[in-house]
Structures are given as structure tokens and as C-alpha cells.
Amino acid sequence: MTVVDTEEFVVLLDDHGQQVGTAPKVSVHHEATPLHLGFSCYLFDADGRVLLTRRALVKRTWPGVWTNSCCGHPGPGERIVDAVRRRAHHELGLQIDEPVCVLPDFRYHAVAADGTVENEICPVFRARTHGPVRAAADEVMDWRWVSWQELRAAAQLPWAISPWAAAQIPLLHQAGVVA
Numbered sequence: 185m186t187v188v189d190t191e192e193f194v195v196l197l198d199d200h201g202q203q204v205g206t207a208p209k210v211s212v213h214h215e216a217t218p219l220h221l222g223f224s225c226y227l228f229d230a231d232g233r234v235l236l237t238r239r240a241l242v243k244r245t246w247p248g249v250w251t252n253s254c255c256g257h258p259g260p261g262e263r264i265v266d267a268v269r270r271r272a273h274h275e276l277g278l279q280i281d282e283p284v285c286v287l288p289d290f291r292y293h294a295v296a297a298d299g300t301v302e303n304e305i306c307p308v309f310r311a312r313t314h315g316p317v318r319a320a321a322d323e324v325m326d327w328r329w330v331s332w333q334e335l336r337a338a339a340q341l342p343w344a345i346s347p348w349a350a351a352q353i354p355l356l357h358q359a360g361v362v363a
Contacts, residue, residue: 197220218334220257222302224348224352225339226309227276227313230312236329238250250344251345253272279314282314284333290355292306294348
């Protein structure tokens, strides 16, 4: 039997967004999380609704919190659009159209109730998808297709949605990113 190394690595960044190294994903999210590269994606269906997901309770950061459609980290040497596709398929069982980067310079720092810090340069993408959601239970515990207006209302309640989504949604609205 062959054992496959499935350890996931993240790209560490300096304050100017330049790669300065890599680290195992399991080792970077703690009380002093180093700046690293992530991404967020908002998926729209043919009716213009956006997919809102609730993070699984087993997630290291923000378990059980409602957020954008999917998010993650590109691996070392991985094109970010390929990482967006990979995570949409892994988390939601969805194939997506070409992801479009709509907030290339989004950056955030947030501290969870347990002290865990998120510290990312996090370009934000949008994409269209077709077909049924088949969420991975270790990633997503619930999901809903909602109108853009419903999503904007959720962003007004920062305790009800992830801190990155609460910050991204008004910026996306200002940029005209609606289906």
C-alpha cells in the first residue's frame, strides 16, 4: 500500500505581498498567525443568487459561522484560480466557470473568540456555477442560495457572518459585483 503525502502548505508573505516562504497549513493558524495568502470566492447561480455556506464545526477557524461560498489557500506554485476551482469542487462538489478576481488587494486581520488569528492577503473572486451542491461534511455544515440583498443584510450583522465576509460584501457591492 502506498501512502500519499496530503499535507497542505500555505504561502507565507511579507507586508508587501511577496512570498517569503511556506508552512504547513496546520501550523499557521494560532494566536500569532503569520501573514499568508488566501482567497475568498462568491458563487452565483443562473438566477443571480449567491451561495452562502456555514463552516463545519470541525474547522480550525470560525467553526459554525456563516460565510461566503468557499475560501482557502493556494499551495506553493499553484495558480490562485486553480486553487479557487479546487476548493469549490472539494468543499461543495461544484464545477465553476472561470473565476474572476474582483477585489485583488483585499487584506484582513481578525481574531476569533478562542484567540485564533486570521491574517491574510485574500484576493476575492466571483464565479458562476451550475448543478447541485454536494457539500463535504468536514467543510460545510449548511448552505443556502440567497439574493444579493439578503447577503448584504447579513453583512450588517457582523456576529452572524465571518469577519472577512462582513468586510468583503460592502466592497463587492461598491464595485458592482452582483450576478
